[in-house]
Amino acid sequence: MGDKAADLVLENCSLVNVYSREILPETQIAISQDRIAYVGKDASHTKGKKTVIMNLEKKYVTPGFADPHIHVDQFVSPTEFAKKSLLCGVTSLFSDPIDIVSTCGYSGFKEFVKMTSGLPVRFFHVVPGGVPVDRKFSHGKTLTLTEEKSALKIPGVLGLGEVFSWTKVTKRDSKTMRTLSTMLENNCVINGHTAGASGKKLNAYVSSGILSCHEPINFEQVIERLRLGMWIMIREGSVRRDLKDIVTLVLSNKTYTDRLMFCSDGLDPADIARFGHIDHCIRESVKLGLNQIDAISMASKNCFDYYNMGKDLGGIAPGKLADILVFDDLKKMKPRKIFVGGRLVASNGTIVCKMKKHTVPKWMTKTVKLQKFSEDDFMVKSRANSANVNVINMKTEIITEKINENLSVKDGNVVASTDKDIWKVAAFDRTFGTAKHTVGFLKNFDAKIGAFASTWNFHENNMIVIGSNEKDMAKAANSLVSTQGGMAVVSEEKILASMPLQMAGIVSTNSFETVSENFANLNTVLAEAGCKFKKPHLIPLFLPFLALPDIRILSTGLVDIKNHSFLKIVT
Structure with missing residues (x-):
């Protein structure tokens, strides 16, 4: 309303609006603290003596990208990974630290969550839902039901990670069913892993409250899951690359994209350096014919809608957290500037904020x-x-x-x-x-x-x-x-x-x-x-x-x- 001055105003930008599916030229965005206060043609009423005004010279602005399913407990520390991922425009990472847990148990889970705090990337975590893979043979560490409940009280922990032994659901394994009940009672998201499931087995799995999957490797598997109300994370990572086969048929079948996302499932150092991260998924999808705004929505809005976080993140609109990317053009998809919570954290391919270093405990x-x-x-x-x-x-x-x-x-x-x-x-x-x-x-x-x-x-x-x-x-x-x-x-x-x-x-x-x-x-x-x-x-x-x-x-x-x-x- 103009009763208080904004901290930052971005002027003269072309807004990629993931809500209306249009690009709005000559837009102004006013930011107060870490949230967007105004989006429109004229933000002059929000300017004060201390307001920082940045002319973006008609550059494109989009919401920050998200990877809705990634194992960050691989290769490098969260800090080192965040440095590379952030420069690809990824401002939110949804981490499933399954291997830290299998090695270090609940103490490792808590320590890993602590390591991801204070970084200029939003880390969200899920309680690993995949261990033990098989109680008869597995011997890695896992969480008790009490520890799982306790983990849900940790800020940034959203629910349950991929439940990839889907037969535990269809056969109603007692520990698995108690865990699922705990998550549903706490209104948590439960991530899925349905490789090989179909028909009545897939129906049973979905009916348990598990509403996503990153395992489809072809369009037939995608459409079967979409028809059952699931959300699909199209995987393009270091172990599997499924994007090309899926997006091509999504387009030819004119399938709705509002429940489709991109995910990596994990990236090795060579791949993130060579290809990038979620930015690569957008580029490749657009080359295949996907609408640019739809691709950006799949990389942002859809992810937060799935995690029930759309009121805070996923787009550029009043009240949202100010995670904003600035691009010279939408073909290269290399962000010129990156804001997280209204703070400039990267500019011209360089991190411009301090990266908190966490000491790894000796144990x-x-x-x-x-x-x-x-x-x-x-x-x-x-x-x-x-x-x-x-x-x-x-x-x-x-x-x-x-x-x-x-x-x-x-x-x-x-x-x-x-x-x-x-x-x-x-x-x-x-x-x-x-x-x-x-x-x-x-x-x-x-x-x-x-x-x-x-x-x-x-x-x-x-x-x-x-x-x-x-x-x-x-x-x-x-x-x-x-x-x-x-x-x-x-x-x-x-x-x-x-x-x-x-x-x-x-x-x-x-x-x-x-x-x-x-x-x-x-x-x-x-x-x-x-x-x-x-x-x-x-x-x-x-x-x-x-x-x-x-x-x-x-x-x-x-x-x-x-x-x-x-x-x-x-x-």
Whole structure:
């Protein structure tokens, strides 16, 4: 009304209005503290002696972008990730810190939420809904019902993360159903994961109050879920890129886009540096023919509508929090200026505000609870001259199948075979520090190295060691004990590449640039050594992943997913 002067007035801008689906030239936006007070042709009544007036010279302004489903507890700290994501125009991140929880429990969850506070990006969190993946086989840490209820009282915690073992819902697993009830009673959002679900099973899943999914990989899966009232997060990230196949058919079928969003599900340093983040999703969708404003709405308004936060965020209008992006043009989608809560946080590709640094507590840097390894730790004993063994055949970095092979036995030890491209693969319990471990066999890695080891894998966080000989396997494992986590490549007892992940064995405390360099070097070394897969770091990430067929390895044994049973290594 003009009774009080605004703190900031943005003049002469072209407003991308996600509410009316139009671009409004010569718009003025008045901001008081962290919220928008006025949007229109003339904000002169809001100006005072101390009002900062910024002429945007007809540049475009849009609401800040959001990633509605991302695992930020990967590779780099939240601070380091926020630096890169923010410059892509992403002002809100909806984090599902499932691996921090599987390694560090409720204390880790609370600490991680604390790490994301005070940054110039809005972090929202969900209580992980995916652990344990399978109570029979999983042994990672999880939250009790009491802890889940307590977590909901933490500012910024919105509800439940992806419930990806959907059979727990259709079979009415008691713990899962109690958790869902708690979330519904507290009016919380529950995120979904419905890969493989259809028909009555999908209906049952949706009826439980789970109304989103980021797993559709084609239009048929998208439309089935939309028809049941779900919201769809179109995934374009480092593990899967589904945008092109989905958006093309959304357009040809003239499907409503008001329940569609973009998400990454997680980004590695190489991909965010090369492609960007949600800005990349907008660019690619527009190239495919999507209306520019619809693409921006999917990157902003739709996300906050889904999370029931539309009264505060998602667009540029009176009363909304002033998360605003300024663009020279809408093709490149590279923000010139970025405001979060009315404060200028980035300008001309540079962060212009202080980035709060959080000290990682010592206990979170001591999660690789293993003793020094020797060659004996990687032996598979047999009294015969040769042995028939069950082998994990890598069809891709992620997809496996069970095959059988006959291997030689030397001095009572079943050995790997470079001729057959058969490797040893070992899994150790590094979270609890028990003596539990499994040594099995893997085919189709095809790299001329001695060993490749990792302490980071999705939701189980065993130490995984792949090797052609026991000496190098021990060397690789010991190197990760000394760094308290990470990935390492070894040949002839020399470390060829390493990526330390000191925090919980899954996140680096180093700078983004250092981690990016280590990550690139790790994959380059493996590629040059002959590994046939484009992203070999994904292999140890998914080897213990119980939500996918066909065969997985954990410290507790070799698991046949379809038959829900343990397998013998030597048959």
